[in-house]
Amino acid sequence: QLQLQESGPGLVKPSETLSLTCTVSGGSINSSSYYWGWIRQPPGKGLEWIGNIYYSGSTYFNPSLKSRVTISVDTSKNHFSLELSSVTAADTAVYFCARAAVAGIYYYFDFWGQGTLVTVSS
């Protein structure tokens, strides 16, 4: 059964870089049928798409975050990673990793990790 698990520091200082990894088990990240993405949710608020990566390394980002986001993939370790630079308190959120099923020109998130809370504070 597919599982996604986020890992990384739960506390990051302002102006530093947030780094998270999503480890995929029960399935291969090396598939042309899926993207692998990051979504976040500030406490008490809605969902915001951050960006996706394809197994080939192609990336797609939310324009509002693009200048600060890096997403990478390591197919040998079956995991992908998120880096968000120059963080502020506004970046405090639960960060979810998810698999995105590709259907023609569309994609949608069909499996999600449990999420990990990252707090930005000094």
Place this chain on the structure above:
Amino acid sequence: SYELTQPPSVSVSPGQTARITCSGDALPKKYAYWYQQKSGQAPVLVIYEDSKRPSGIPERFSGASSGTMATLTISGAQVEDEADYYCYSADSSGNLVVFGGGTKLTVL
């Protein structure tokens, strides 16, 4: 930027039909998807491509889309359906995917 607009809250009694709407300018040309998120949990896909149900999702969940509005319908809502519901779609270019602001469904 692109926005999908949902009502903040919907309330029904158990057994009644709950309808949650999502409006967006690109919906006439883009599929809508719906997610259910219970408190403290990850979202779960309940409707994809406007009206299809993933396996394991009860038949009381259905979806439809017409013009600039997509609708999630829960026929005979149950207490366990209490959750936040988010619509999801893409802008007209397909380069930006967004979630609606979410609708809190209360069943009591």
